[in-house]
Amino acid sequence: MPGLYIHIPFCKQLCSYCDFYFSVSLARTAEMLNCMMKEMDIRASKGEQLYGTPEPCTLYFGGGTPTVYRAGELKRLSEKAVSLFFPQSPSEWTVEANPDDLTEDYLRQLAETGVNRLSIGIQSFIDRDLQAMRRRHSARQAAESVRRAKGAGFGNISIDLIYGFPGMSLKEWEYCLDRALELNVEHISAYHLSIESKTVLGKLRDRGEFSPVDDRLSDLQYKMLERKLQDAGYVHYEISNFALPGFFSRHNSAYWNRGQYIGIGPSAHSYDGKCTRKSNVANNIRYIESISRGVVPETVETLSEKDIYNESLITSLRTAHGLDLNTVPEIFRAGFLKKAARYLNSGRMTYTGRYYAIPSQYFLISDSIISDFIEVDC
Ligand code: SF4
Numbered sequence: 001m002p003g004l005y006i007h008i009p010f011c012k013q014l015c016s017y018c019d020f021y022f023s024v025s026l027a028r029t030a031e032m033l034n035c036m037m038k039e040m041d042i043r044a045s046k047g048e049q050l051y052g053t054p055e056p057c058t059l060y061f062g063g064g065t066p067t068v069y070r071a072g073e074l075k076r077l078s079e080k081a082v083s084l085f086f087p088q089s090p091s092e093w094t095v096e097a098n099p100d101d102l103t104e105d106y107l108r109q110l111a112e113t114g115v116n117r118l119s120i121g122i123q124s125f126i127d128r129d130l131q132a133m134r135r136r137h138s139a140r141q142a143a144e145s146v147r148r149a150k151g152a153g154f155g156n157i158s159i160d161l162i163y164g165f166p167g168m169s170l171k172e173w174e175y176c177l178d179r180a181l182e183l184n185v186e187h188i189s190a191y192h193l194s195i196e197s198k199t200v201l202g203k204l205r206d207r208g209e210f211s212p213v214d215d216r217l218s219d220l221q222y223k224m225l226e227r228k229l230q231d232a233g234y235v236h237y238e239i240s241n242f243a244l245p246g247f248f249s250r251h252n253s254a255y256w257n258r259g260q261y262i263g264i265g266p267s268a269h270s271y272d273g274k275c276t277r278k279s280n281v282a283n284n285i286r287y288i289e290s291i292s293r294g295v296v297p298e299t300v301e302t303l304s305e306k307d308i309y310n311e312s313l314i315t316s317l318r319t320a321h322g323l324d325l326n327t328v329p330e331i332f333r334a335g336f337l338k339k340a341a342r343y344l345n346s347g348r349m350t351y352t353g354r355y356y357a358i359p360s361q362y363f364l365i366s367d368s369i370i371s372d373f374i375e376v377d378c
Contacts, residue, residue, distance in 0.1 A: 001091075002050040002273070003058035003251045004081050006036060007265035008066040009284055012098075016134045016200035017162070017193060021267035021282040022064035028284060033073055035291040036265050037080050039280075042296055043262065044084040051260055051273070056091035058251035062119075067101035071109030078114065085262060092117055092250045094158075099137040099145035107152035117156040117249075118149055119189075125179040126172055129165050134200065139179070146183045156247060158187035163221045165193050166210045173221045177228045186247035190225050191240045192218060192364070222364045239318040239363045256315045258308075275303045305329050306375050313373050318366055322350075322357025332375060339373055 010029055011022045050057045059081060061074060069077075074095065082089065094117040095110060102120070110118075122142040124130050130139060137145075149157055161180060163173050180188055195201050195212060204210055213221075226236055234242035238256060241249065254261060260273030267282035281287055281297040290297035303311070309332050316323040328336050340356050343349035348362050348369060358366050 001055045001058060001250055001254045002260040002262075003060060003254050004050065004085055004090075005060045005062060005251075005261055005263045005268055006066075006077055006081065007263065007268040007280075008061060008063040008068065009266045009287075010068045011063065011065045012068065013134060013136050014200065016132065016204075017195065019196040019199050020064065023284050026068060028288065029068060031288055032265075032284065033069065033077065035288050036077060038291050038294075039264050039296055040080050040084050042291070042294065043264075048085075048262060048270075050085050050087070050262065056088050057086050058254065059086075059090040059093040060251040061093075061095045063096060065098055065101070066095050067097045067106070071106060071113050074110070074115070075113040081264070089114075092156075094119055094249070094251055096121065097145075099142040102145040102148055104148055104152065107149055107154070111153050116154075117158070118154050119158040119160065119187075120145060120149070122146075122159045122180070123162045124165065124168075125176045126168070129162075129168055129172075132165070132167070133162070143179065143183060146185060155186070157185045158189060158249065159183065159185050161188065161190045162193050163190060163225060164213050164218045166213060168213070168221075170217065170220050170224065174224060174228075177225060181228065181232050187241070187243045187249065188229060188234065189241050190229075192222065219364060223361075226360060235320070236360050236363075237320045239366060256319050258312055258315060270298075275308060277301045277303060305331070306377075310374050313370055317356075317358055317370050317373075318363070320357060320360065322355040325354045325356060335375070336373060343369060 007021070009022045009032065010026055011024055012026070014024055059078060061077070066074060078093065093115050095115045096119045098121055120142070123133055123135055125139040125142065127139050130137065146157060146159065159180060161176060195205055197206065205212065229242045230236060234244060235248070236242050237248050238252070241252070243249070258271075258273065261271055263270045263278075263280065266280055266284050266287040268280045270278040278298045278300050281290070287297055309329055312327055313323065325333075340349055340351070344351060348358065350357050350359055358369055362369065
């Protein structure tokens with residue numbers, strides 16, 4: 001299922017763990033909006049489209065913080081996208097949102113605009129950790145935003161949580177999961193904290209101001225996450241994603257299945273579903289200058305058969321359904337099967353039909369398993 005992603009490159013505040021591209025200066029939001037509209041015009045005039053498919057396509061506004069824009073401004077972007085690229089209305093239109101932006105009025109306007117899925121960045125239900133993460137909201141505000149979204153009619157809500165956060169005990173993680181389950185949302189994304197060097201947390205760690213959690217606690221938190229959410233009826237369908245049946249993220253599932261997508265905005269990526277990937281410049285000023293001259297500031301990469309194979313390993317082996325053997329090119333198949341046999345013997349891989357998968361109890365070490373399969377240049 002092809003999709004269109006719009007990256008809104010602004011945030012009101014810098015979260016301590018974040019390494020996405022955005023600017024905290026909101027001075028050029030209006031100009032940026034016009035440039036993203038223009039980028040869509042340029043791409044459409046060059047013949048880019050979401051390929052014909054019987055399935056409706058998906059629309060996803062991520063960031064950054066899409067909710068820095070008014071609902072009417074998001075509507076302008078969506079109308080342009082749908083008129084230029086979509087054969088029919090999107091089946092799923094997701095907007096990522098920060099809890100403190102979700103007033104009753106704003107939620108009502110989003111619902112009227114046609115947004116049918118919200119992804120709310122809650123991250124934690126412990127105020128101490130929210131402050132350490134430099135989030136703009138409290139635990140109470142986060143829970144209230146979900147209740148307001150339900151009141152506004154949203155029936156497909158995802159929330160983000162972070163575990164493996166320094167100082168968070170197993171008991172506290174259990175408390176967060178219980179608060180999340182009380183909200184009865186359709187989808188939960190739970191990410192183990194990854195500390196990147198350029199982030200605020202990365203710098204604090206490098207100065208020795210805190211230590212990352214040890215592997216044992218990470219493992220216990222992961223096991224608790226999986227058990228509690230599965231007991232509550234959620235399907236663990238990707239390493240960090242759980243959904244009630246029928247509520248898997250269609251947009252993100254297309255990424256994991258190597259579907260086609262078009263990316264709009266600074267730092268957004270596009271992929272034609274075959275061998276061409278495009279990456280927009282991750283710089284608001286350079287993006288605006290280039291689009292104003294009628295040029296999309298992108299780098300284009302042609303993927304080799306090996307690149308495509310390696311990428312499919314990385315994406316599909318993080319999902320519950322796993323890797324389809326039929327997608328493994330002939331040239332890599334013998335090597336794949338030889339290594340897979342070892343993992344099948346040790347129980348760290350399963351084979352059903354034509355799919356090889358990593359059982360979810362080993363998802364946390366999936367990086368080391370996947371890296372064993374990656375084909376490298378000699
Ligand atoms: S709001 Fe989201 S994108 Fe912005 S800094 Fe925080 S985590 Fe990053």
